[in-house]
Amino acid sequence: MSKAPFVSVSIATAALGTALGAMALQLRAHGYEQYVESVATFSVLMYITAALTVVTWVRDGRPHAN
Template sequence: MTKAPFVAMSAVTAVLGTALGALALQLRANGYEQYVESVATFSVLMYVTAALVVVTWVRDGRPRSN
């Protein structure tokens, strides 16, 4: 497979994780503590997803042995 879909998907998910992390900090600063944990958890989940996409890309690029 080409690397363009993997790179795009990984970049978009990492940007989403960054935006959600910033939102979590803003929520904490504005006193919405009840939402901070959920948003922060989802932010970490986006970073993990981005890392797994990169792992999939690396594994897909390896030569296959039959």
């Protein structure tokens, strides 16, 4: 597979994780403590997904055994 889909999906997912992390900080600052844990958890999940996308790209680039 080509490199472009893996890179773009990984970057977009990491950007979403960053945005959600910033949102969690804003929620905490404005007193919405009941939502902070959920948003922060989803942010971490986005970073893990981005990392797994990179791992998939690396594994796809290796030669396949016949």
